[in-house]
Amino acid sequence: MSCVRVLVGTRKGVFVLTADGQREDWTVTGPLFGGWEAYHVTGSPSNPDRLWAALSMGWFGQQLQRSEDGGRTWAAVGNDFTYAGVPGTHQDFDGTPHPWEFTRVWKLAPSPSDPDTLLAGVQDAALFRSVDGGEHWTEVRGLREHGSGAHWQPGAGGMCLHTICPDPRDDDALLVAISAAGVFRTADGGAGWRAANRGLVSDGIPDPDAEVGHCVHKLARHPDRPDTVYMQKHWDVMRSDDGGDSWYDIGDGLPSDFGFVVDVHAHEPDTVYVVPITSDAEHYPPDGRLRVYRSRSGGGEWEPLTRGLPQQHCYVDVLRDAMAVDRLDDCGIYLGTTGGQVYVSPDAGDSWTPIVRDLPAVLSVEVQTLGAPS
Amino acid sequence: MSRTCTVRVRLPAQLRRLAGVDGEVAVPVAGPPVLLGAVLDALEHRHPQLCGAVRDRPSGRRRPYVRYFACEQDLSHCPAGTALPPAVARGDEPLLVVGAMAGG
Numbered sequence: 001m002s003c004v005r006v007l008v009g010t011r012k013g014v015f016v017l018t019a020d021g022q023r024e025d026w027t028v029t030g031p032l033f034g035g036w037e038a039y040h041v042t043g044s045p046s047n048p049d050r051l052w053a054a055l056s057m058g059w060f061g062q063q064l065q066r067s068e069d070g071g072r073t074w075a076a077v078g079n080d081f082t083y084a085g086v087p088g089t090h091q092d093f094d095g096t097p098h099p100w101e102f103t104r105v106w107k108l109a110p111s112p113s114d115p116d117t118l119l120a121g122v123q124d125a126a127l128f129r130s131v132d133g134g135e136h137w138t139e140v141r142g143l144r145e146h147g148s149g150a151h152w153q154p155g156a157g158g159m160c161l162h163t164i165c166p167d168p169r170d171d172d173a174l175l176v177a178i179s180a181a182g183v184f185r186t187a188d189g190g191a192g193w194r195a196a197n198r199g200l201v202s203d204g205i206p207d208p209d210a211e212v213g214h215c216v217h218k219l220a221r222h223p224d225r226p227d228t229v230y231m232q233k234h235w236d237v238m239r240s241d242d243g244g245d246s247w248y249d250i251g252d253g254l255p256s257d258f259g260f261v262v263d264v265h266a267h268e269p270d271t272v273y274v275v276p277i278t279s280d281a282e283h284y285p286p287d288g289r290l291r292v293y294r295s296r297s298g299g300g301e302w303e304p305l306t307r308g309l310p311q312q313h314c315y316v317d318v319l320r321d322a323m324a325v326d327r328l329d330d331c332g333i334y335l336g337t338t339g340g341q342v343y344v345s346p347d348a349g350d351s352w353t354p355i356v357r358d359l360p361a362v363l364s365v366e367v368q369t370l371g372a373p374s
Numbered sequence: 375m376s377r378t379c380t381v382r383v384r385l386p387a388q389l390r391r392l393a394g395v396d397g398e399v400a401v402p403v404a405g406p407p408v409l410l411g412a413v414l415d416a417l418e419h420r421h422p423q424l425c426g427a428v429r430d431r432p433s434g435r436r437r438p439y440v441r442y443f444a445c446e447q448d449l450s451h452c453p454a455g456t457a458l459p460p461a462v463a464r465g466d467e468p469l470l471v472v473g474a475m476a477g478g
Contacts, residue, residue: 033391035387035388036388057388058439058476059386059388059437059439059440059473059474059476060388060389060392060427060428060437060439060440060473061426061427061430061437062426063392063423063426063427076392076422076423079425079426079431080425080426080431082431082432102432
């Protein structure tokens, strides 16, 4: 029988939530690494018992931990993310040049086929690759050295590379997203990059349709239709049908098109989910009602999903990595909030139940769909 | 003839967990005199998980929210070549690596 393992990164540690395929009775383990901010916890698709946790803390910096037994035991691996060459400067919040400084890992992207290979997106924005399971890291320097790099500026969360979106057809093809620079695309494993922001319009930058400078919050795509990419931008929910070369708005009908998460149903490439947030200043759901919006037509038409979610006095946020989907036949959707709730919907969003209610603020949620419980 | 001191180092809870130790750690360091930077080098050599957690990797500088205390002295702003108090070199007192009070 299948089971699921939900990996939850929070402001104060890691939690592992497990259940069988019914997703009704949950075992909660944690906190692991109490006190550490866990920006991302994820597993290898080709070796699901190999997990990584990206941990950071203002006092003691970045740590990367790896488990070989599904999260029961962990050991430190490499945390040396030294930029290649002389890193130079990007722009600071006030537009002045600021030296590139490593702060933390935001995102880990294990290879689908090789448990030793994974990518890391970091702050200040850059991409690193490891080919030994995370022991050593080398910068994919072509991205940071894209001609526009000196003009990238931080978003409110820092200047971070937070999204890594591989193309399942081609190991060398990749989209990444940087706040606040936008989307970049490589077709050659990271040697060359081009901006992929055509169609984006952002009022908060001097040239609203500039080639770079957009605060893209999250990308998602379905492996069966990789040319279609969904985007939650700072404001605007967008879609591309050409792998990121151009984008169009699909946010009509949402109560707000500001938000952080976007994800796609495991078996239906046209079914997409977002969580509208009121505004960039009001990081909570409109009207105090936590609603997931689902489109079954790839955007443009949206339905609110509310059953089991709080519909009054709810002022939590759902951060960019805090939604995940499992691969069971009845696709499960998972949602973590800054109020410490992790919700599961075992029926593709129709109904929701809290797995836990009072964790530290949730930064990331990943789910692994596994075979028989070990 | 070179001599070696066994220096006691007391770590904050998060770093003890990271290093997989319960109490103080003891590291061999050339001396006396025992130099602050040499103790930190020895600490990172013995517990490589701590690399980057106490000192910034590229610059080798103390992380901003880490402090070094010994014998009721604040050594945080002392250069790496500073000799630690004789009581630390003798093993009578530990070098304290402390997370600064910044938690609100």
